[in-house]
Amino acid sequence: MKIICVGRNYVEHIIELENERPDSPVIFLKPETSIIHKNQPFFIPSYSNDVHHEIEVIVQINRLGKSISPKFSHKYYDKIGLGVDFTARDLQITLKKRGLPWEKSKAFDGSALIGNWINKNEIEDLNNIDFKLEKNGYIVQTGNTSNMLWNIDELISEISKYFTLKIGDVIFTGTPSGVAKVIENDNLVGFLNDRECFSIKIK
Ligand code: ZN
Numbered sequence: 014m015k016i017i018c019v020g021r022n023y024v025e026h027i028i029e030l031e032n033e034r035p036d037s038p039v040i041f042l043k044p045e046t047s048i049i050h051k052n053q054p055f056f057i058p059s060y061s062n063d064v065h066h067e068i069e070v071i072v073q074i075n076r077l078g079k080s081i082s083p084k085f086s087h088k089y090y091d092k093i094g095l096g097v098d099f100t101a102r103d104l105q106i107t108l109k110k111r112g113l114p115w116e117k118s119k120a121f122d123g124s125a126l127i128g129n130w131i132n133k134n135e136i137e138d139l140n141n142i143d144f145k146l147e148k149n150g151y152i153v154q155t156g157n158t159s160n161m162l163w164n165i166d167e168l169i170s171e172i173s174k175y176f177t178l179k180i181g182d183v184i185f186t187g188t189p190s191g192v193a194k195v196i197e198n199d200n201l202v203g204f205l206n207d208r209e210c211f212s213i214k215i216k
């Protein structure tokens with residue numbers, strides 16, 4: 014399986030990182046080895062002093078698909094959840110400045126947290142999902158899928174132009190504003206419409 018991530022999908026997050034608003038979705042990949050095993054902590058890697066949390070709505074692909082039209086995208090997933098796209102921001106800034114690929118800062122071992130899945134039928138409106146991240150009991154990121162530049166169905170269509178989607182692939186749909194550094198002993202908890210989807214310790 015692979016993880017396909019979307020960058021710059023919420024205007025307020027684009028502004029906080031002083032990025033340009035893209036005219037098509039920014040897409041990058043994480044390998045399977047980036048996934049944090051169930052109930053394991055996130056380990057801050059030795060090569061970064063500024064790892065950020067990015068909470069994101071995620072979907073799991075359940076059918077093989079290529080060049081999917083947006084009107085059929087909904088047939089290609091039935092599970093939705095929350096994940097964290099851990100990002101070594103210091104390394105990413107250096108790589109971006111040099112015009113180099115982001116992978117070292119985004120796709121390293123343990124950089125992808127995948128929370129518990131929810132059947133999408135249990136969600137009333139996929140384009141109006143509230144989600145939030147709490148750090149040590151305080152809310153640090155809040156988002157609503159209505160604020161995405163490209164919604165889930167549009168993303169699936171766009172991604173599948175370039176990458177064949179396979180059963181089990183996971184899409185990270187981008188983070189809202191509020192990204193910030195994690196430090197040892199932080200505890201992160203993610204909520205989707207007030208349902209807890211994950212809880213993870215930083216080591
Ligand atoms: Zn992200």
